[in-house]
Amino acid sequence: MRHPATSADDFHCIELMVGTRDVGALYYKVCHRCRIGYVGKLSINEEYQGLGLGSSVLAAAHEEAPAPDYCWWTSHQDGSAQPFWQLIGSRTGAGYQFATESICPHVGE
Numbered sequence: 117m118r119h120p121a122t123s124a125d126d127f128h129c130i131e132l133m134v135g136t137r138d139v140g141a142l143y144y145k146v147c148h149r150c151r152i153g154y155v156g157k158l159s160i161n162e163e164y165q166g167l168g169l170g171s172s173v174l175a176a177a178h179e180e181a182p183a184p185d186y187c188w189w190t191s192h193q194d195g196s197a198q199p200f201w202q203l204i205g206s207r208t209g210a211g212y213q214f215a216t217e218s219i220c221p222h223v224g225e
């Protein structure tokens with residue numbers, strides 16, 4: 117099945133709300149041609165980390181590009197974030213390797 121080309125220049129954004137409070141956001145892109153997902157940024161307020169919010173917002177993104185059919189990448193993260201991405205990667209089968217260069221011609225940084 118062919119998907120129409122998406123306008124790949126804009127990040128999709130899912131905002132994380134707890135009650136009426138905006139506690140974080142996920143910015144990502146999906147390329148249906150190359151079957152990849154790319155997380156540009158996942159930010160969660162410090163006091164809301166470790167509650168599973170990150171994995172649930174990523175699960176919402178995966179509905180658009182389900183692993184392992186789609187291979188997911190993330191931008192380079194600082195050292196403290198790496199165990200999180202390794203956990204998510206092994207739990208979802210999405211991979212979540214760190215993108216060090218452009219991963220497809222349609223999704224860049």
Ligand SMILES: [Zn+2]
Pocket residue numbers: 147148149150151220221222223
């Ligand atoms: Zn592509």
